[in-house]
């Protein structure tokens with residue numbers, strides 16, 4: 683069983699070779715301390731919201747972190763209704779759903795297991811809402827959010843694994859760091875979008891299956907994006923891929939010690 687998350691889909695669609703380097707070759711690069719601190723604060727906020735949903739005390743955490751306290755108070759003031767509940771409502775943070783899709787490859791019977799971890803899911807008799815916390819400001823273009831694999835996969839999986847029809851499901855991103863107060867972007871869902879996501883998902887999986895079979899059977903590396911896309915200039919694997927002027931290392935030097943293994947990908 684190969685686990686696939688929205689992050690895997692995003693990288694796979696951006697550049698298959700980047701996917702291979704990240705998840706099969708397990709190449710990692712040092713993260714700068716400032717970025718690491720931001721990531722940690724983001725994780726702490728998610729943990730804080732989870733703890734709050736579980737009914738556990740959060741005051742000691744807020745007392746220790748002025749930043750988390752500011753974000754928490756801003757959310758409570760901006761969207762008090764989000765934190766209210768009633769007998770008709772079921773809600774869960776860090777809610778996990780999985781969806782199995784057949785592999786389809788000629789050399790394996792393994793299946794793909796899609797996994798989604800929702801920051802918060804709120805279910806009512808006739809409506810389902812997905813809430814996602816982002817600890818950075820609102821991006822410039824909402825259009826990008828509609829196209830993100832996180833948006834598409836999470837909506838798709840909820841529709842596929844529940845009795846809600848697409849038009850009953852919504853996705854709301856909350857951008858905690860927006861000024862002067864947190865801002866939200868609501869994304870609605872339709873049957874047409876649901877069908878298109880299925881088509882796109884299956885097409886991407888079909889390509890992944892082909893690349894995986896070639897990788898395991900013939901030790902062929904995953905394809906690279908065309909240099910003309912400009913992606914390589916900003917990619918941390920440029921040297922490894924022979925796509926920068928400083929290092930002309932050939933991609934033919936690719937090796938893998940264990941090509942029979944399909945790893946369980948971290949999500």
Ligand code: SF4
Nearest residue numbers: 697700906914917923
């Ligand atoms: S350098 Fe280019 S081809 Fe290589 S992983 Fe990065 S984007 Fe892909």
